[in-house]
Amino acid sequence: MAESIKNESQESTRTLNFVEQIVADDLKEGKNGGRLNTRFPPEPNGYLHIGHAKAICMDFGIAEKFGGTCNLRFDDTNPVKEDVEYVDSIKEDIHWLGFDWGNREYYASDYFPQLYDLALRLIKEGKAYVDDQTSEEIAAQKGTPTQPGVESPYRNRSVDENLDLFQRMNAGEFEEGARVLRAKIDMTSDNMHFRDPIMYRIIKHPHHRTGTAWNVYPMYDFAHGQSDYFEGVTHSICTLEFVPHRPLYDYFVDELADETYRPRQIEFNRLNLTYTVMSKRKLLQLVKEGLVQGWDDPRMPTISGMRRRGYTPASIRNFIDLIGYTKYEALNSISLLEHAVRDDLNKVATRGMAVINPVKVVITNYPEGQEEVLEMENNPEDPTSGTHQMPFSREIYIEREDFMENPPKKFFRLAPGGEVRLKGGYIIKCTDAVKDSDGNIVEINCTYDPETRSGMPGSMRKVKGTLHWVSAKHAVDATVRLYDRLFNVENPAAEPDCDFREMLNPDSLKIVTGVKLEPFLAQNAVSGTHFQFQRIGYFTPDYDSTPDNIVFNRTISLKDSWEKAKNK
Numbered sequence: 222m223a224e225s226i227k228n229e230s231q232e233s234t235r236t237l238n239f240v241e242q243i244v245a246d247d248l249k250e251g252k253n254g255g256r257l258n259t260r261f262p263p264e265p266n267g268y269l270h271i272g273h274a275k276a277i278c279m280d281f282g283i284a285e286k287f288g289g290t291c292n293l294r295f296d297d298t299n300p301v302k303e304d305v306e307y308v309d310s311i312k313e314d315i316h317w318l319g320f321d322w323g324n325r326e327y328y329a330s331d332y333f334p335q336l337y338d339l340a341l342r343l344i345k346e347g348k349a350y351v352d353d354q355t356s357e358e359i360a361a362q363k364g365t366p367t368q369p370g371v372e373s374p375y376r377n378r379s380v381d382e383n384l385d386l387f388q389r390m391n392a393g394e395f396e397e398g399a400r401v402l403r404a405k406i407d408m409t410s411d412n413m414h415f416r417d418p419i420m421y422r423i424i425k426h427p428h429h430r431t432g433t434a435w436n437v438y439p440m441y442d443f444a445h446g447q448s449d450y451f452e453g454v455t456h457s458i459c460t461l462e463f464v465p466h467r468p469l470y471d472y473f474v475d476e477l478a479d480e481t482y483r484p485r486q487i488e489f490n491r492l493n494l495t496y497t498v499m500s501k502r503k504l505l506q507l508v509k510e511g512l513v514q515g516w517d518d519p520r521m522p523t524i525s526g527m528r529r530r531g532y533t534p535a536s537i538r539n540f541i542d543l544i545g546y547t548k549y550e551a552l553n554s555i556s557l558l559e560h561a562v563r564d565d566l567n568k569v570a571t572r573g574m575a576v577i578n579p580v581k582v583v584i585t586n587y588p589e590g591q592e593e594v595l596e597m598e599n600n601p602e603d604p605t606s607g608t609h610q611m612p613f614s615r616e617i618y619i620e621r622e623d624f625m626e627n628p629p630k631k632f633f634r635l636a637p638g639g640e641v642r643l644k645g646g647y648i649i650k651c652t653d654a655v656k657d658s659d660g661n662i663v664e665i666n667c668t669y670d671p672e673t674r675s676g677m678p679g680s681m682r683k684v685k686g687t688l689h690w691v692s693a694k695h696a697v698d699a700t701v702r703l704y705d706r707l708f709n710v711e712n713p714a715a716e717p718d719c720d721f722r723e724m725l726n727p728d729s730l731k732i733v734t735g736v737k738l739e740p741f742l743a744q745n746a747v748s749g750t751h752f753q754f755q756r757i758g759y760f761t762p763d764y765d766s767t768p769d770n771i772v773f774n775r776t777i778s779l780k781d782s783w784e785k786a787k788n789k
Contacts, residue, residue, distance in 0.1 A: 238546045240279065240487055244287055244456055253455045253482050257289025260454045261315070261322075262329075262445070265295050265429075266302035267501045268516040268523045269314045271537065271558075275492040278541045279458055281320035292452055293322035296445065297330050298438050300428040308429075310516070314524040318534050329444050330430050332451050336439050337391070339447065339476065340402060340420060344383045349420060350376055351386040352403050359401070363408075363416045370408035370416040390423055393436045397423045402437070406472070414469045418442055446470040449484040450477050457486045461550060464488050489546040495555045496706040496726075497522045498713050503721055512722060513707075519774050520707040520729050530704060531751055531761030531776030536565040552712060556781050563777060566759045570751040571599045573742040574611065574644070574689045575773075577701060577733055577757060579618035581693060584649060586668045587615040592694070595645050595674075597741075609741045613646055616693040618737045623688050624665055626654060633686035635665070641686040644755060648673040648684055689755040697743035699771040702763065703731040738771065746771050753779075 237245060248255060261280040263269060269277075284291035293315065297303050315322070343349040352359065352375045364370035378386075387402055389395065402421040410416055420443040427433050449457045457470070467486045474483055493499060499522065507513045507521070516523050519530035527537065540561035544553050574597075592614045599606035623634040623641075635641050640650045647669040655664040672679030709726040710716060716724065742752060746762040752773075753759050759776040766772040 239548065240458060240489055240546055241283060241286065243485075243487055244283055247456070247485070248287060256453070256455055257284060257287050258292065258453050258455045259284045259289065259458060260292040260294050260327075260449065260452065262294045262296045262448075263311050264299070264302075265297055265304065265307040265311060266299065267307055267505055268310050268521075268525055270499055270501075270504065270522045271494065271524065271527065272492040272499045272522075273314075274318060274524055274537055275541050275546075276458075276460070277315055277318055277320060278538055279489065279546065281315075281322075283456075283458070285320075289455075290325060291320070291322060292325040292327055292454065294327040294329065294448060294452065296441065296448075297328050297428070297430065298441065298444050300424060300426045300438070303429055305429050310525060314528075317524065317528055318537065327448075327452060328430060329439075329448050330428060332444070332448050333431065333435055333439075335451060336444055336447055337437075340387065340439075340443075341384065343404065343420075343476065344387060344402075345380055347380060347405065349383070349402055349404050350378050351383050351390070352376075352401050352417075353399070355398065356401075359403075359419070363413060366411070366413060372408050373403070373417065376405060376417070387421070387437070390421070391435065391437045393425065395423060397425055399423065404443075404473075412465060412468055414442065414466055415472070418469060442466055442469050443473055446474040446484065446486075447477060450474055453482070454484045455482075457484045459486060459488055460491045461488045461548065462491070488548070490548065490550050492541070492544070493550070493552045493714075494522065494558065495552060495711045496708045496713075497555060498708070498721060500714075507722075510722075512725065519702070519704045522707075529764060530774055531566075531759060532562050533565050533569065533751070536562040539565065555706065559777055559781060563759070563779070566751055566753065566776065568602050569600075570753040570759055571606065571745070572597070572601075572753050572755055573609075574691050574739040575699070575701075575742060575754040575757065575760075576618045576620055576689070576691050576696075576737040577754075578621045579691075579696075579735070579737045580621040580624065580662060580665060582617050582619055582649070582665045582667055582690070584615050584617070584667050584669045585652065589615055591615065592692075597645050611645065611739050611741060612692045612695040614692045614694045617643070617690045618693055618696060619665075619688050619690050621662075624651070624654070624662070626662075634688060635667075635686070639686075640684045641688050642673070642684050643690050644687050646674060646690070647671065648679075648682060689757075691737045691739050693737075695740050696737040697740060697771065698734075699736045699738050699743070699746075699773060701733045701736045701760070701773050701775065703733060703775045705729050705731075736773075743768075743771055746773070751776070 259280045281291045352373050362371040390400055401419045403417045404420050406415045408416045419440050421437045424438045470486050517525040517529045519526050540558045594610045595613050596608050597611045598608050625636050628636040635651050637651050640648055642648050649667040649669045652666045654662045657663050673682055706726055707729050708724050710724040713721050713724050748762050748764050751761055758778040760773040761776055763772040763774050
């Protein structure tokens, strides 16, 4: 029995990633009174992207797994770039991914009074001073990783002078950039972040929550750890670029913490994707310059863009589980994300028929004026999904690409003299094609075998090709937006000498009108639903779709054509 328990324990340990293991060990040792409280701290200066989704799944997921809590805290310390629109979008994205913060919604601005008081205390203790130098002068005096910095000429101001100047900074007496408050630590430290980091700068811009109450705003390194402490956060989980910031995080926390409680910073690798940029600055540039149609453009790596495109929360979470959390940076293939999307949509998407590039087929031996109803299954992967009815008539549409007059070998679609099965319907045979004066095929004539419908004696007759189709009489017109990867370079971030805008994929969006839908698709074209257009791909109705102007977005193709082309 003891050996069995030991094996179960070892198996459980193997399933934990390294962050979870740290948390499990801390809880086992009773640190922080056995509490677990994480936080997700976005800046409200843009929409969240899939990299943030990885952090959300870690911060909220680890709290769920170990019975803790996770706060949502907006790092709203730069009013120039922040907006309530971003706050609202962030909350919507987190909820859509399946997480909730309960009544634990906080803002760094909640702690402005405590942070200001702490800054005053550090000034009084000789640990902070007001510097009159420009940002360029300060940067030049910081030195390099191999060369120590040079002390500011204002470093040894008196406590009284520093207090007076800092209070006047907040009173609005000085212009932006005229003065900053710096921590007095060590200008010769091997860690560049310890070389008298800036704690406060002057910003004269109304804050979305505090209005004009403040003229000085704390820097991230000063505000973040203290906000964690004020909230009772036990594990401050962030990405690897904050590893060199951790000693400074601990330095400032030490000004507040005692032996009973202190937050702990842990870092994991960021989510980087091929054919994508994750820089919020560059994403904002795409939006502002009109290179995409907003933050929720389905080509964007934003969570709202992926939602609009038809990605599911489960597919994103499954992808994040698949790539995992490590201490090493990596570039993940977007094909892996697309695989996760296909895998989930295959289980949940309702099947339907749509013809993107239609050509008419006339079944000449089918009685004129006759119609019948065929039964179509909604999802073969879900036995509980049921069926829907689809009309059949003498004239139908098929894809123009599914017919060739002079086909190559192994072309198993429609050709003169050839037979194919209409999915869910009959076998038809091509007799001839009608062309216009320019030689373009405008109509295909066929005959059908009435014995080959499901349930008929000839229904088991085999042919090599099966085509999707739509009854011409009952077809509903729609517009389809075919989205593809936004960039045509695998790693845009690795091309520093190129303008990232020059790497945009010119074929990332194609708009196709005159698409023919079966009535079932048109009747159920509700935003947020997921469909598989048989033999074409996965699609979702766009937000701006209406019954009079039906618009579908292609979520993803049925197969990864990019990887196939790359491997040729």
